[in-house]
Amino acid sequence: MxxxxxxxxxxxxxxxxxxxxxxxxxxxxxxxxxxEAGRKDNYPWIHIPVGYLYCIGNPRTDWLYRTEADPGLNGRSLRYPRGKTLGGCSSINGMIYMRGxxxxxxxxxxxxxxxxxxxxxxxxxxxxxxxxxxxxxxxxxxxxxxxxxxxxxxxxxxxxxEKQRLRWNILEAFAEAAVEAGVPRTDDFNGGDNEGVGYFEVNxxxxxxxxxxxxxxxxxxxxxxxxxxxxxxxxxxxxxxxxxxxxxxxxxxxxxxxxxxxxxxxxxxxxxxxxxxxxxxxxxxxxxxxxxxxxxxxxxxxxxxxxxxxxxDHLQIRTVYKVKGARTLNTLANSFAGKAMIGLEYALKRTGPMSMSPSQLGAFTRSDPAQPHANLEYHVQPLSLDAFGEPLHPFPALTASVCNLNPTSRGSVRIRSNRMTDAPMIAPNYLASDQDRKVAADSLRQVRKIAGQAALRRYEPEEWKPGLQFQSDEELVKLAGDIASTIFHPVGxxxxxxxxxxxxxxxxxxxxxxxxxxxxxxxxxxxxxxxxxxxxxxxxxxxxxxxxxxxxxxxxxx
Missing domain, CATH: 3.50.50.60 (FAD/NAD(P)-binding domain)
Known part of the structure; x- marks a missing residue:
């Protein structure tokens, strides 16, 4: 030595x-x-919670990986963020504290x-x-x-x-609708059984x-x-x-x-x-x-x-509901006055939308009553957009993303050459098993069940994505392939x-x-x-x- x-x-x-x-x-x-292959974590957007929007897809902080075209996603390739800076993914992730x-x-x-x-x-x-x-x-x-x-x-x-530093009435209504649909309230997702609905704790x-x-x-x-x-x-x-x-x-x-x-x-x-x-x-x-x-x-x-x-990996299916009479980030952030108010609140109090994690309200439940444990996770947001990094929609809306917690599909990570500078081939192989496809279809039906409860009725939720015209298992699985995306949880x-x-x-x-x-x-x-x-x-x-x-x-x- x-x-x-x-x-x-x-x-x-x-x-x-x-x-x-x-x-x-x-x-x-x-x-x-x-x-560390990346740089120091002195980029300002790392430290402002909403700054993940400016860190993901940014070569300053992200490896900029993409998946191979995935048959389960109808041939789509996904952006696959991984942190490239001191702190790694903890510098660009959703800050959600969760044990499983x-x-x-x-x-x-x-x-x-x-x-x-x-x-x-x-x-x-x-x-x-x-x-x-x-x-x-x-x-x-x-x-x-x-x-x-x-x-x-x-x-x-x-x-x-810590607790999150904001509340939205539309999220409170979704939580109450989930309770009406049979999901219990919880004040701690991290005691060994996370079944329930409540606000995520954050790092x-x-x-x-x-x-x-x-x-x-x-x-x-x-x-x-x-x-x-x-x-x-x-x-x-x-x-x-x-x-x-x-x-x-x-x-x-x-x-x-x-x-x-x-x-x-x-x-x-x-x-x-x-x-x-x-x-x-x-x-x-x-x-x-x-x-x-x-x-x-x-x-x-x-x-x-x-x-x-x-x-x-966890594949989330993003459902979007237009709502009426609700304050959402879409309407608040789509005006100069709204943006100014958001910035001022954060500067003075470190609260409000700029302190938001990507998802605020969570729920863990079962895709069908026969499941022996909670096998779905919801990430619920008072906003909507076509895809991560795209502009917010011009109408008030709610996004309820749902994922299969225990996928049975398996993928791979393999080098494509003998050069370290060539990104590896990432093939998640989403929705490859019959079980995963069945859970995907059942989870979309469950979102509809929650959206139809009395607690949300005053906001007149209208399913904008994927759309009520899609009803059969085959249609819902194909739609899941069209609209689903990673929650950035590769393991194994x-x-x-x-x-x-x-x-x-x-x-x-x-x-x-x-x-x-x-x-x-x-x-x-x-x-x-x-x-x-x-x-x-x-x-x-x-x-x-x-x-x-x-x-x-x-x-x-x-």
Whole structure:
């Protein structure tokens, strides 16, 4: 090892990478390098909540990926945003704090044979970094008890969770209509069973986005043993043979400022480049399906067929209802006076539409009564537009996007060449299974059921998209393919499993199977997608992984 070698090299300063850098650099005797392909998170629109509109699709902050033409979407290709800046996707995402359901993690424990991934054993990892507003409020003044929330939520950690700072009458009406349709009210989506309707909690602090860079890198920047390199894209891992003839990772090769630099690692390289970036780096390094690697002229270091497979994502179907007599963002933001009022409110109070997450009201429910658990998630917004990034419609409207939480379709991420500068082929394979198509049709009917309830009647909702003329399963599935889009939740492409599983990429301690000194710690390791938004589960994975890395280092010294 050269004298300037690092103990740990973390590739990707996104959600997981920022937390790992914080945790691993707490030991002053260990040198930690964090490498990020994007720039610093000093772009102003990162920090204003509504600024996601200016970050997604912007090369300053987004990798600008697109999917391959997807048969399930009637041949459409989708924009596929991934954060390219310090904080990664936490710098451009919807800021929704969501864990999923207890059954998700119990299924991970079963898939890996490791009970440390069960719900009971991941809750402490969620709480370890939380700073939840409910804990600010103290005990219930009537009962003196706050145990229901303190058992589930943490206080004093780095990851701030707050209430949203706005309310809309049209959203209140939708919530009441959902209750009338049989969806219960909930005041906490994160206790293990998220079924119900309520407002999303958000990762903000006083009306500003709270990303992983602020939360975890800012407190650690003064540590002399932590080096952070931005605008450095990793070309490949350095894979060598160890003394016993096995494969071991000893560093990375990166390009920065026109130079090619090799960084050496004494202990471990940790890939945290995300469900798209991590499999791409593995494949470029000769770790993946042998036939794919040979096709692109890459020497096969390890034939690991699961790399890049098992891609899962949440596909949302956006339904739009015209309404009457309702205040919506369409009417408010389509005038100079309205925009001026929005800007002034945010400047003075950090409230109002500029403090909005992309979705404000949420609901988790069942696509049909026979479902054993909530299998749908709604993102409800007091606005409408043709597509993300397009202008708002000139009429008042409500959007209710609904997604299948547990899709059975599986896609892939595969390199298209042996060059790191060529984006990989992303093929989500949406709506490929009969089950997913059935849930899509049922979910559109359920939206109609909610829209027809008495609570919304005074706003005279009119289905504008997809349109009441479409009624059969076949028509609704085709319409879903025409109008559905990703919610930006790719997972599973480096999934964990038992070493006996030929498609597992990492074991339950997130070590790449067959290569020493190499782990993957990001959303790609999820065996199955969680029943909700994926950012906070990724932080939990990183929290648990940091402890595993430290434990394994101590065991190696013993």
């Amino acid at each position: 050269p004298d300037d070698a690092f103990d740990y090299i973390i590739v990707g300063a996104g959600t997981a990478g920022c937390l790992l850098a914080n945790r691993l650099s707490r030991d002053a005797s260990k040198r930690v390098l964090l490498i 359901q207890a059954r998700d993690y119990d299924a991970w424990a079963a898939a890996t044979g490791d009970d440390s991934w069960s719900w009971a054993n991941v809750v402490p990892d969620f709480k370890a970094h939380e700073d939840h507003y409910r804990m600010d409020e103290g005990a219930d003044p009537m009962t003196g008890d706050n145990s229901r929330f303190s058992d589930m939520h943490g206080h004093g950690g780095e990851w701030r969770i 903000q602090r006083s009306g500003l986005r709270w990303n992983a860079s602020k939360a975890f890198l800012r407190p650690a920047r003064a540590r002399r043993n932590l080096a952070i390199v931005t605008e450095a894209q990793v070309e490949a891992l350095v894979i060598l043979r160890d003394a016993e003839g096995g494969k071991v990772c000893r560093g990375v090769v990166a390009h920065t400022a026109g130079r090619r630099i090799e960084y050496a690692a004494r202990r471990e390289v940790i890939l945290s480049a995300g469900a798209i970036g991590s499999p791409q780096i593995l494949q470029l390094s000769g770790i993946g399906a042998g036939a794919l690697l040979r096709k692109h002229g890459i020497d096969v270091a390890l034939d690991l067929p699961g790399v890049g497979e098992n891609l899962q 492409t480096t999934r964990m499993g038992m070493p006996s599983d030929p498609m597992a990429v990492v074991d339950s301690r997130l070590r790449v199977i067959g290569v020493g000194g190499l782990r993957v710690v990001d959303a790609g390791v999820m065996p199955t997608i969680v029943s909700g938004n994926t950012n906070s589960p990724t932080l939990m994975i990183a929290e648990k992984a940091a402890r595993m890395i430290e434990q394994d280092a101590r065991s190696a010294r013993a």
